[in-house]
Ligand SMILES: [Zn+2]
């Protein structure tokens with residue numbers, strides 16, 4: 001097991017048995033409204049994500065192609081995954097992972113959609129859209 005985590009109320013608890021990838025901070029408008037801020041996530045293989053508790057876990061179709069998992073009791077934003085077409089990856093909200101996570105933030109994505117109440121000043125790579133798109137100025 002490489003990591004454990006869960007929501008604020010404990011209704012959702014999970015363990016990850018495989019590798020967690022480096023953290024991406026996503027500044028897109030959907031993450032902003034979902035969380036109230038930008039969302040930092042670490043990807044794992046969906047087959048490596050195991051639930052010790054999931055009674056309050058709800059999946060919401062947040063777009064035509066993706067869905068987001070959250071706790072319906074405490075509201076914690078927990079998971080993002082592509083639904084159409086599905087992939088083998090699930091993105092886990094990094095703040096829900098029990099520290100020490102051993103993870104580091106690698107980059108900022110969708111910075112073209114970020115709100116104006118904060119600046120990104122950590123010197124990490126910034127991408128206007130997805131990480132494989134051109135780097136923003
Ligand atoms: Zn909860």
Ligand SMILES: [Zn+2]
Pocket residue numbers: 026027028029030031032039110
């Ligand atoms: Zn996003």
